[in-house]
Amino acid sequence: MAATPTAAPQQEKTLQQQLSLPIILADRLIKSAQEAQSSRFECAELAKQVDRLSQMLRSFVRLSTTANSTVYDRPVRRIASDITKTLERALSLTRKCRHSGPLRHLFSITTTTDFRKVSNLLESSIGDTRWLLSLFDSDGTNLSLPPIASNDPILAWVWSYISTIHMGPLKDRADAANELASLAKDNDRNKKMIVEEGGVLPLLKLLKEGASPEAQIAAANALYNIATDEERVRLITDVMGIPIIVGVLGEAQMKVQIVVANLVARMAEMDSVAREEFVRENVTRKLVSLLSMDLALEVVKPQTGKASIHSIVQMNKEMTDKFSRHPKLLSIPAHTSSFLDGSTRGRKEREAESPELKLMLQVNCAEALWKLSKGSLSTSRKITETRGLLCLAKIIEKEKGELQFNCLMTVMEITTVAESNADLRRAAFKTNSPAANAVLDQLLRVIQEETSPTLQIPAIRSIGCLARTFPARETRIIGPLVNKLSNSNVEVAMEAANALGKFASPDNFNGSEHSKAIIDFGGVPPLMRLLRINDQVQVDGLVLLCYLALNAGNSKALEQARALNALEGAARSVVVLYTDLRDLLAKAIHHLTLYQAGGLPHRQSFAP
Structure with missing residues (x-):
């Protein structure tokens, strides 16, 4: 953690201790000026200035000790330190004037200049102290400029x-x-x-x-x-x-x-x-609560037919058993009652607010959840352990604009964390979880129905992060992603290729089945077109093609699309820029040659 700024030694003193030093110095200087044998007039003038300063310092000490609130001491300490230095310099000057002699005339010009400089410094100290006093006397913010901040007026304003x-x-x-x-x-x-x-x-x-x-x-x-x-x-x-x-x-x-x-x-x-x-x-719970206001998150199952006498008896028995185990539930304590009253008041206040204000709060709460979730396993767990996922799904379904986007980004961050944490993935995104299924339904709906890349990209990325949670029979995910390979927006198409690559990856237990599903949904032709866009290497698309070749090398679709030629052509240019793809490309090319071109493996070197 970042260290707090180290306090200066003078700040270890109390404010009264630090102010007492210039007051003591002022008394000594006045006495020294009275004892002066030379430059008496100049010393007397200094003494008058110092006396004014001393009186003002004493007034400030009285005000600070009787103030009802804590005195802001930062400018006080800074000004007191400067005043102390000025008084020390003035005291040194007056002490030189205690004795007179022939040598004094040799230094009279310098001494006059010194008196003038010290007098100016004392006037500045008086101005600074007057400004400190005005902080107590003014009705509002004091925008006057103390001499100490004359070169930096912002400092005076901040103080x-x-x-x-x-x-x-x-x-x-x-x-x-x-x-x-x-x-x-x-x-x-x-x-x-x-x-x-x-x-x-x-x-x-x-x-x-x-x-x-x-x-x-x-x-x-x-x-x-x-x-x-x-x-x-x-x-x-x-x-x-x-x-x-x-x-x-x-x-x-x-x-x-x-x-x-x-x-x-x-x-x-x-x-x-x-x-x-x-x-x-526990800010997550508060944010989810505010985000879900006015949302019905409970799934109420409709009753079929009238309740039987047996079911009513059984329900009464369960309630009796519950209250017998927890007798305190029969009576609500006074403090609980007041809490409920407070909750009711809070609910009524929220209901009275304008829809625009409620929307603004939800937008900001969703953004806060998004930022809190980024790379944070603890936040992601908190959201998924509450009603957070269901809340996010409901809002993605019903809302538009910034609120919908922020909720999508929150889901994306949670799924990104879940991709690298199997425990979170299994706990929060089980196939039989209503909340997880609600989120998945909305992600698919956004991919299929929305036209904005800003919304489609986080939805596609979220599904890609969850690729390892889907069984082989779950093919309804593959079709919408394959369709996006033909999207006119290259970023959307590449995001779809990246997501499909996670489905087809050897790291995915069902990679082979998912690869066949991608091919069955017609994924090869749009993938080949994507690889040729702008004559630039589309790495995500190339990786996906390699996985398809490894998992379904005997596919007619790959042969008809001349996937082998595409991989060989890419290998000559890609391995120079992306050396980590060297082995993957070599394996994919070798695997395809077993099924294509007469079944004879090519002996092509990939050395750059």
Whole structure:
């Protein structure tokens, strides 16, 4: 995990300790100025400046100790450090003026210049301290520019906005969070500055408090704009931000849940550690629940005829036995009752929301599931163990646009993980599983009925990833994939070739039967045409042809399509670019020669 920034030694002190040092130095300087034997006027002027500065520092200490909220100390420590350096320099100068002598006149020009420089530095310190005081006195965000940030006004704005989120009234805190979101959206430098100046924790606190939906939305948007790379997402994770985000997702109003789901998707996309942390916090269940709102996921079997007396007696007996084993079910505790009331209220609130708002929430929740599922076995298991698969199938069936696409991508990521994990594949995609069959039906429907490559490609890829789950008799999958070999969109056709290659692969127990089915469905002619598109090597198509040759070398379709000549021609150019295909091509060519061209194996070299 990424290490949090190392604290500077001065930050180990309390704020009061760090502020006490310049106050002590100021008192010493005033005393030293009074004891000056030379440059008395200049020393007296410095003493006046320092006295003003000292009074302002004392006022700030009083305000910070009586503040109702936590003081944002980042600019305070930075300014206090600069003031301390300035006072040390001024004190050194006044101490040189305690004694007079003939040598002093030799350095009078330099001394006058030094006084002027120190006086300017003290004026800057006074301006910085005045700005700190204004953070407590202003009604809203302070947009004045302290001298310390004169070369970088963004720094002053960031300090001011973060300070307002710490200490300001609710409306101003929301406005400040919106301003940080805007700054973070502008460029990476602003994002880095907000993080380095301690902006993440107050934003998380504002999100967690739930004082107003507007404030939560502003905080979530700011965090979303900050979380654009792995390092910053990891920092949010390290400060325990994920439990806060998941908690808000489950409890907040719908318009807040929309932006929080968006934040989950962004963080999951950027960092694998954040993905796993979200799963541990059970965000998957909340996302599936929000995604499936207003969906009837239970399959209700219609009753045939009236219930018999025997069945009614048996049902009553089962209910009596259940309550006798669990007597607590007979009475609902008070806290459970309130929970049910809360659930009812939440349901009523959702029903009152507009369809557009509900759709936006579902779109973002589906995207979050998509990003969480990518390469994650734990997320894929969580989704398949809940009603997630059935929910995804229902939405793919009924919805269009971005929501349908996001659900298809989620299915694709789950099947990609299942392809390399036999346990997940067997548990989630059993042939007798209603949820798995519902997903499969919708994938086939998308392949056959949809015309958009954006939808067809993830559907085809999903079925290809599940190739090893289908028995030899399951030929209804092969036909639609074979048809896509003739698709006008080359990417769709190649995706179909890749998926069929997984069916025909020697790694697939039923590879031989699937190969014969591909040929029976007329897959060879469109495959041969695909290999000649744009005179470019179509590797997926070539691999599929090799598998067909190995599994069904005596096929008339392969002979009529001159598959042997195609493989020999490809071998001369392909092995130079794709050396890993050398052995596969050699085996396929050798196998075909046993059935074609008089049955005499060709002795062709494939050395580049």
